Amino acid sequence: QQQVKQSPQSLIVQKGGISIINCAYENTAFDYFPWYQQFPGKGPALLIAIRPDVSEKKEGRFTISFNKSAKQFSLHIMDSQPGDSATYFCAASIGTDSWGKFQFGAGTQVVVTP
Amino acid sequence: DAGVIQSPRHEVTEMGQEVTLRCKPISGHNSLFWYRQTMMRGLELLIYFNNNVPIDDSGMPEDRFSAKMPNASFSTLKIQPSEPRDSAVYFCASSPGRSTNGYTFGSGTRLTVV
Numbered sequence: 001q002q003q004v005k006q007s008p009q010s011l012i013v014q015k016g017g018i019s020i021i022n023c024a025y026e027n028t029a030f031d032y033f034p035w036y037q038q039f040p041g042k043g044p045a046l047l048i049a050i051r052p053d054v055s056e057k058k059e060g061r062f063t064i065s066f067n068k069s070a071k072q073f074s075l076h077i078m079d080s081q082p083g084d085s086a087t088y089f090c091a092a093s094i095g096t097d098s099w100g101k102f103q104f105g106a107g108t109q110v111v112v113t114p
Numbered sequence: 115d116a117g118v119i120q121s122p123r124h125e126v127t128e129m130g131q132e133v134t135l136r137c138k139p140i141s142g143h144n145s146l147f148w149y150r151q152t153m154m155r156g157l158e159l160l161i162y163f164n165n166n167v168p169i170d171d172s173g174m175p176e177d178r179f180s181a182k183m184p185n186a187s188f189s190t191l192k193i194q195p196s197e198p199r200d201s202a203v204y205f206c207a208s209s210p211g212r213s214t215n216g217y218t219f220g221s222g223t224r225l226t227v228v
Contacts, residue, residue, distance in 0.1 A: 043118070043205050043219030044157070089157065101170070104157040 003027055004092050006105025014113050019077035021108045023090035026071065030092040034102070035064065035075050038087045047088070048075070080112045116140075118220035120206050126226045132194040135223045138187055139208030143218075148181055148191050149205040151222070157205075163189065196227045 006023045013019045023033075031052055036044035050057045050064040050073065057064045063076040077084055087109045091102040119138040127133050139146045147162040161171040163183045171181070178197070183189040193200055203224050209217040 041221065043207070043221050045219065046217065101159060101162065106156045 003103040004090060004105045006090050006108060008108060009106070010109040010111070012111045012113060013080045015080060015082060017080050017112075019075075019080050019084070019110050019112070021075045021088055021090070021110070022072065023074065023092075023105050024070075024072045025092050025103075027092070027094075027103075028071070029094045030103075032093045033064070033066065033073050034091050034093075035062075036089040036091060036104075038089065038107075044089055077110070080110075082112045082114055085110060085112045118206055118208050118218050120204075120220035120223050122223060123221065124224045124226075126228065127196055129197055129227055130195045131227075132192065133196045133200075133225060133227075135191040135204050135206075135225070137189045137191070137206030137220060139189070139206070140218055141187070143208035143210050144186065145209045146183060146189050147207040147209075148189070149207065149219075151203045151205060152201075160191070193225075196225075198227045201226050 004023055004025050011019055034049035035047045037047040038044040048057060048059045048062050048064055050066050052066060052068045055066050061078045064073060066073045075088060087107045089107050090105040093102045118140055121136045125133060145162060145164050148160040150158045150160055158173055160173045161181045162169055166183045166186060178195060179193055181191045191204060203222045205219050205222045207217060207219045
């Protein structure tokens with residue numbers, strides 16, 4: 001049973017476009033929501049993260065939007081570049097005392113065409 | 115900082131053989147995690163350690179899998195006997211403690227059991 005549901009499974013976007021990936025969760029105890037970026041042959045790397053006390057967090061071209069009442073959060077990649085082509089995972093965990101025990105979404109493969 | 119170091123990068127073995135995967139966490143990180151990644155099941159947490167002590171091994175699929183952390187700078191994941199369904203990418207990750215901050219993945223070991 002997947003506690004974090006991620007969609008879409010894959011995404012193709014033109015260079016300069018906006019990539020949007022959505023995640024939904026059930027456990028209201030989750031209070032840390034990171035996004036990881038994974039390139040082929042590499043391990044996932046932390047991209048950006050949010051806690052539920054804010055509704056949006058922006059770092060460069062990457063923005064997380066968080067809707068606590070709907071138990072949903074999303075990643076927006078603005079001005080998508082070919083170098084953004086990767087697999088993106090959302091995740092959730094419970095607090096700073098979580099031992100790093102994440103629940104990961106299934107992943108979204110993003111392809112940015114030139 | 116060399117990051118989390120895993121070896122080997124690739125392993126091909128015959129069914130029934132013993133396989134040992136190795137991980138060196140980032141110096142100073144006292145939590146270590148083993149994950150398995152497959153297309154079907156995504157990223158699954160197998161086991162994690164804190165201060166070399168196993169905290170939760172509920173994700174270990176069956177008794178054929180075992181993990182040890184004899185000291186702060188080394189961990190192994192062993193599969194004996196290996197089966198074709200164990201084919202996956204195995205990741206090790208480490209973090210500075212109970213917090214999710216600084217959580218870092220290695221580059222993984224791609225295991226193929228034929």
